[in-house]
Amino acid sequence: MLTFDRYLTPATLEDAFDAIERIPGARIVAGATDLLPWARQGRAGDVHLPALVDVTRVPQLQGISAAAGRIRLGAATPIAAFQNDALLQRQAPVLGCCAVWFADDQIREQATIGGNLVNASPAGDSQPALLAMNASVTLARREGGAVLERSLPLSEFILGPSRTALQPQEILTAIEIDAVPGHGAAFEKVGHRRSLVISTVCLAALVKLDWAGRRIEDCRVAIGAVGPVPQRLADVEHALQGQAPSAELVREAAGRVADRVRSRSRQEYRREVLVNFVERALVAALGHAGVHLERLAKEEPAHV
Numbered sequence: 617m618l619t620f621d622r623y624l625t626p627a628t629l630e631d632a633f634d635a636i637e638r639i640p641g642a643r644i645v646a647g648a649t650d651l652l653p654w655a656r657q658g659r660a661g662d663v664h665l666p667a668l669v670d671v672t673r674v675p676q677l678q679g680i681s682a683a684a685g686r687i688r689l690g691a692a693t694p695i696a697a698f699q700n701d702a703l704l705q706r707q708a709p710v711l712g713c714c715a716v717w718f719a720d721d722q723i724r725e726q727a728t729i730g731g732n733l734v735n736a737s738p739a740g741d742s743q744p745a746l747l748a749m750n751a752s753v754t755l756a757r758r759e760g761g762a763v764l765e766r767s768l769p770l771s772e773f774i775l776g777p778s779r780t781a782l783q784p785q786e787i788l789t790a791i792e793i794d795a796v797p798g799h800g801a802a803f804e805k806v807g808h809r810r811s812l813v814i815s816t817v818c819l820a821a822l823v824k825l826d827w828a829g830r831r832i833e834d835c836r837v838a839i840g841a842v843g844p845v846p847q848r849l850a851d852v853e854h855a856l857q858g859q860a861p862s863a864e865l866v867r868e869a870a871g872r873v874a875d876r877v878r879s880r881s882r883q884e885y886r887r888e889v890l891v892n893f894v895e896r897a898l899v900a901a902l903g904h905a906g907v908h909l910e911r912l913a914k915e916e917p918a919h920v
Contacts, residue, residue: 618655622667629676629787633758635669636785642667644787646677646692647728649719650735672728676756676789682707689791691730695742699724707795709904710820713803714745717818730788733773736780743846744820744838745803746770749793757786765789776844799824799834800905802897806889817841817889821897825861825905832856832902837894842877842886849873852894861902863909870895 622639626632636642645651645668655663671677677692680701687708689697698704698715705712718724718741732742733753751770756763770791773781782788805818818841824834835856840846855869873894874887899909 617662618652618665619662620665620668623670624667625670625673627673629674629756629763629789630758632669632671632674632787633763633785635667637758639667639669641665642669644669644671645731646670646672647694647726647731649723649727650731650737654735671787674789677730677787680704682795685795686792687795689729689793691728691733691788691790693729694725695719695727695729695732696721696724698742707797708749708793709799710745710748710796710801710803710822711742713801714741714820717741717803717805729791733770733791734780734782734788736774736776736778738777738844739816739818739841740846741805741818741840743770743774744818744840746791746793747838747846747848748820748822748836749796751791751793753788754790754792755782755786756789757783767792771845771848774845796822796824798905799836800901800903802900802904804893804897806893817886817893819890819893819897821894821901823856823898823901823905825902825907829906831858831860833858835898837897839873839876839890839894842890847876849876849894856898861907861909863899866895866898866902866909870898 624635626635643665672692678690680703681688682703695715695718698711715724732740747770752767753770753773754765754767756765768781799822802821806816819839822836826833835853837849837852838846851872852869859865870891874891877883877886902909
């Protein structure tokens with residue numbers, strides 16, 4: 617059982633810092649959809665917290681805006697915005713592809729992008745999509761009465777399962793990503809079951825063609841759930857950039873990724889799925905960009 621003494625909803629960032637400084641052991645939440653699973657994980661007894669500090673009403677953690685080719689998402693932005701926000705639909709379509717696979721409608725309305733990142737689950741669905749868009753995170757702390765900020769690439773923020781670079785009494789306030797309005801997008805995922813599936817393998821792909829539609833100008837592929845942290849597939853990206861798209865080229869690039877699996881369990885299954893997912897996602901992303909190829913590889917293994 618999870619219990620707590622107080623539930624606080626600060627209206628400002630200063631109020632949030634006041635709360636976590638005043639109440640040792642207070643836990644920040646934003647959506648809290650992973651709170652009960654966290655409390656149950658590996659614990660034989662009850663979990664008691666002195667306070668939960670809900671930061672979803674803090675203005676600095678809200679809003680979606682674009683400037684200079686980048687998009688800022690407040691950390692309290694719900695995952696549902698990936699699907700229903702007009703700006704994200706136009707300039708970051710891979711997020712919508714990702715959200716389709718994220719839990720169910722109710723959880724998408726409650727879960728936040730910041731909470732999903734701070735949770736740092738190896739199976740976090742948003743991580744590959746954000747990584748493919750060169751995401752960075754903004755972290756705020758209060759020092760000497762002043763609020764100070766620092767920015768980190770997402771690749772440096774997530775350190776391992778449930779481990780991040782977030783320091784004590786520091787708050788994740790925003791995420792910034794590239795705007796990619798001209799890219800074709802795709803997202804793939806498979807897990808143990810079909811309902812509210814937890815990823816065994818997930819993958820995001822983005823592809824942009826040159827002005828003539830003949831060569832791949834930009835290619836981005838990121839994977840999750842096959843190791844302790846999400847990762848970009850730089851070798852696959854480099855193999856495709858500047859090339860004329862073809863089924864053979866995509867299949868050859870996909871064959872490079874089998875050794876990226878670092879998970880301790882079901883490695884052979886994950887390797888086969890990953891190779892097929894890379895090919896399928898690239899074919900789908902190219903199709904959205906205007907080039908339609910036939911897949912050469914077989915479908916991924918059934919859910920097991």
